[in-house]
Amino acid sequence: xxxxxxxxxxxxxxxxxxxxxxxxxxxxxxxxxxxxxxxxxxxxxxxxxxxxxxxxxxxxxxxxxxxxxxxxxxxxxxxxxxxxxxxxxxxxxxxxxxxxxxxxxxxxxxxxxxxxxxxxxxxxxxxxxxxxxxxxxxxxxxxxxxxxxxxxxxxxxxxxxxxxxxxxxxxxxxxxxxxxxxxxxxxxxxxxxxxxxxxxxxxxxxxxxxxxxxxxxxxxxxxxxxxxxxxxxxxxxxxxxxxxxxxxxxxxxxxxxxxxxxxxxxxxxxxxxxxxxxxxxxxxxxxxxxxxxxxxxxxxxxxxxxxxxxxxxxxxxxxxxxxxxxxxxxxxxxxxxxxxxxxxxxxxxxxxxxxxxxxxxxxxxxxxxxxxxxxxxxxxxxxxxxxxxxxxxxxxxxxxxxxxxxxxxxxxxxxxxxxxxxxxxxxxxxxxxxxxxxxxxxxxxxxxxxxxxxxxxxxxxxxxxxxxxxxxxxxxxxxxxxxxxxxxxxxx
Ligand code: BG6
Numbered sequence: 001x002x003x004x005x006x007x008x009x010x011x012x013x014x015x016x017x018x019x020x021x022x023x024x025x026x027x028x029x030x031x032x033x034x035x036x037x038x039x040x041x042x043x044x045x046x047x048x049x050x051x052x053x054x055x056x057x058x059x060x061x062x063x064x065x066x067x068x069x070x071x072x073x074x075x076x077x078x079x080x081x082x083x084x085x086x087x088x089x090x091x092x093x094x095x096x097x098x099x100x101x102x103x104x105x106x107x108x109x110x111x112x113x114x115x116x117x118x119x120x121x122x123x124x125x126x127x128x129x130x131x132x133x134x135x136x137x138x139x140x141x142x143x144x145x146x147x148x149x150x151x152x153x154x155x156x157x158x159x160x161x162x163x164x165x166x167x168x169x170x171x172x173x174x175x176x177x178x179x180x181x182x183x184x185x186x187x188x189x190x191x192x193x194x195x196x197x198x199x200x201x202x203x204x205x206x207x208x209x210x211x212x213x214x215x216x217x218x219x220x221x222x223x224x225x226x227x228x229x230x231x232x233x234x235x236x237x238x239x240x241x242x243x244x245x246x247x248x249x250x251x252x253x254x255x256x257x258x259x260x261x262x263x264x265x266x267x268x269x270x271x272x273x274x275x276x277x278x279x280x281x282x283x284x285x286x287x288x289x290x291x292x293x294x295x296x297x298x299x300x301x302x303x304x305x306x307x308x309x310x311x312x313x314x315x316x317x318x319x320x321x322x323x324x325x326x327x328x329x330x331x332x333x334x335x336x337x338x339x340x341x342x343x344x345x346x347x348x349x350x351x352x353x354x355x356x357x358x359x360x361x362x363x364x365x366x367x368x369x370x371x372x373x374x375x376x377x378x379x380x381x382x383x384x385x386x387x388x389x390x391x392x393x394x395x396x397x398x399x400x401x402x403x404x405x406x407x408x409x410x411x412x413x414x415x416x417x418x419x420x421x422x423x424x425x426x427x428x429x430x431x432x433x434x435x436x437x438x439x440x441x442x443x444x445x446x447x448x449x450x451x452x453x454x455x456x457x458x459x460x461x462x463x464x465x466x467x468x469x470x471x472x473x474x475x476x477x478x479x480x481x482x483x484x485x486x487x488x489x490x491x492x
Contacts, residue, residue, distance in 0.1 A: 004038045006115025007047070007429050010106075012131055013123035014050030014061070014092070017225070018149060020068045022180075023122055026421035028069075029077055031086045033416050035426055038115065046091035046113065051106070054094060061092035097130045103138035110140065117144040118428055125152060129165045136169045147176040147428055150241050151232060155453060156446035163439050176428050177437040181216075181242040183420030183427075185409065186383040187249060190351070193377075193385060193407075195254055203355070206334050211485060213337045213352040214246050216379075217344040219296050221468070222318070226309025233316045235288070235449055235456075238340040244271065244445045245437070247336055250351055251326055260433035264441055271444040273328040282455040287464070287475040289319035291343040294468030301343060301468045315462030318342045321476035322452075337480060337487075343468035345489070349379040352488055366390060366400040370491050384408045 009027070013019055027048065030036050038047070050061050065087060073083075093109065095102045110117055119135060121128055128148060135141050146166065153159030166175060181187060194200055203209075216238055222229040229237070248267035255262040277285065293303040305312050319341030326336065355373035366372065367390060374388040385407040390400040410417075418426075427435055464473035471477075471489060480486050 004036070004429055006038045006113075007118055008049060008110060008113045008115065009047065009118045009120065009425075009429070010049045010051060010110070011120050011122060012051050012095075012127075013121065015052040015054055015064065016122055018122040019050075020065075021072050022421050023120065023425070024065065024069045025072045026419060026425050028073055028083070028086050029419065029422045030426055031089070032077055032079065032082050035422075036089075036429075044089045046089070046109075048090045049109070050090055050092045051095045052092075053096060056092060056094065058090065058092045061090065062087045065090070097127060097134060100134060100137045103134040103140070107138035107140055116431070118147065119144060120147040120425075120428075122149060125149075125162060128152075128162055132166050132169045141169050141174075144170075145174050145176055145428055145431070146170050147178060149178055151236055152177060152442060153446070154231065154236055156443060156450050159443060159446050163443070167439070172439060173433065175436075175439070176424075176433065177439075177442060178424055179241050179245050179437050180420040180424060181245055181379075182249075182435040182437075183422075183424040184379050184383075185417065185420075185423075186377055186379040186385070187246070188423075189383070189385060189407075189409065190249060190377050201254075205330050206332060208355055209334050210354045210356045211335045211337065212250060212354065213339070213488060214243055214250070214350075215338075215352075215487075216242060216246075216340040216349045217347060217471075218340075218342050219344060219347045219469075221291065221301060221343050222304065222307050222310070224308060226307045229318075230310055230314060230316050234318055234320045234340055234342070235452060239320050239322070239338065240445050240449045241437070241442075243338045243340055244274075244448070246351060247274075247324065247338065248441070250353075251331055251336070253330070258434065260436075261438075263434050264438045268438070268441045268444060270326065270328075271441060271448065273326045273331070274448050275325040275327050276448065277451045279451070279455050282452050285323040285479065286452055286455075287319075287321045287473060287479055288317035288456065288462075289321075289341065289466045289473040289476070290314070290316065290463040291318050291341070291468045292465045294343065294470065296343065296469050303468070304343075317456075317463040319344070319463070319466060319472045319476070321472060321479055323479060335483070335485075337485075339472070339476065339487070341466075341472050345469060345471050347381065351377040351379070353377075363390075363398055363400055369402075370486065371402065371488070382408070382410075 011019055011023060027036065093106060095106060117140065121131055132146065153162050194204065248270045251270045252266040253269065255266045291304045294301060304310060304318050305314050321339040324336045324338060353375040354370065357372060358367040361367050371388060372390050376386045378384045387405045388402050391403045393399040393401050424435060464475055466473040471487065477486065477490060
């Protein structure tokens with residue numbers, strides 16, 4: 001087991017939704033497998049310091065965790081004695097961000113502890129700057145790392161504002177911008193597939209690839225986050241970050257090394273090569289939708305506008321499908337279709353690489369069918385990588401049928417499986433930046449979505465409706481049909 005250097009993990013926003021759903025359960029999982037152990041000489045009490053506005057003591061916070069966090073820990077990980085030991089590592093401190101003196105109290109508490117200080121900002125972005133300034137006023141910006149959650153701003157200008165302010169206090173190599181999709185096992189495996197094997201490299205280019213589809217579909221709605229989502233929408237919540245990061249990983253050139261900046265340089269080059277849209281291409285290549293009422297798993301679910309916190313005339317999009325093009329030597333002419341939405345037919349996230357048909361149908365029409373040759377990287381559920389190709393059916397004649405070669409990870413690898421947050425939190429503690437988004441990447445992604453935001457802001461007509469439980473508005477199908485293509489689930 002890797003022994004960590006001493007650290008203190010300070011969790012701002014410790015009573016918020018993100019902390020209880022993601023951060024604390026991930027820390028607990030890492031704790032269960034002994035991955036949070038630091039060098040023997042450090043005490044564990046207070047290794048995690050939870051910070052929020054609510055006045056209470058550590059015992060009160062532990063009771064709060066019992067009530068709110070437990071439910072988010074999977075039964076296969078749950079273990080009562082371990083949970084008690086985990087709680088014993090958590091201390092609590094109430095802090096009013098408006099009072100500089102309280103940051104000095106925080107500094108005094110941290111002064112007693114050895115090692116690096118990690119400040120995890122599980123708060124709304126409007127608090128990033130006040131927290132960073134408070135930390136600086138108490139001299140806490142040295143020997144420390146800061147973790148920022150998305151959304152980082154809501155457009156290019158606001159994100160530059162936050163980055164400037166945070167950047168005046170912390171160096172770029174102290175800043176960890178989380179995009180949890182980069183921590184998913186299948187994304188790591190895509191890198192292993194591409195750069196650990198020579199056989200895929202010649203297949204990874206425009207001469208052989210017809211198109212690429214990247215889908216992050218969710219069956220859930222906004223889950224009580226209506227007020228947050230109203231200010232966000234699918235373009236900011238998913239496209240600007242998760243989908244563009246996946247696209248960058250798929251399309252990047254082999255980096256010079258796996259060093260953080262070498263990897264991020266290559267992702268940035270892809271983002272810079274994305275063809276910038278104008279009004280006409282937004283109108284033609286981007287579809288936005290909003291879910292109406294419908295059924296998921298045969299149960300009725302409400303329309304987005306009937307969710308708590310959402311006004312009845314909301315124009316916020318819960319679905320986006322778009323066609324992106326990369327103007328570089330490797331990808332010119334290959335459409336990348338990206339799509340994401342809430343309340344869709346099922347929960348699935350995958351990258352589908354469609355290969356071109358054979359030059360002519362020597363063995364019949366089956367060779368021209370969509371999906372005859374295809375690589376599917378499934379991120380969730382049941383992560384796997386699957387290569388589809390045609391094979392002859394046994395018996396008389398040359399009848400072809402699709403078969404697949406499977407890399408189903410759970411068959412090959414047994415034992416503990418890390419989730420994305422767990423991996424990323426351990427990376428922060430270990431000082432590994434490769435899976436975090438650098439400022440220039442993040443701003444380039446905002447720059448690319450800006451014409452879409454601007455175009456939508458000028459339209460009187462809002463998103464198109466789609467029934468919950470479907471795959472989005474019909475316009476999303478029409479987007480591919482223009483060029484004779486269709487989404488994977490439409491093939492059968
Ligand atoms: C978050 C979004 O970043 O990702 C949520 O804010 C979304 O709206 C979530 O539900 C999806 O993540 P995952 O890992 O469940 O696919």
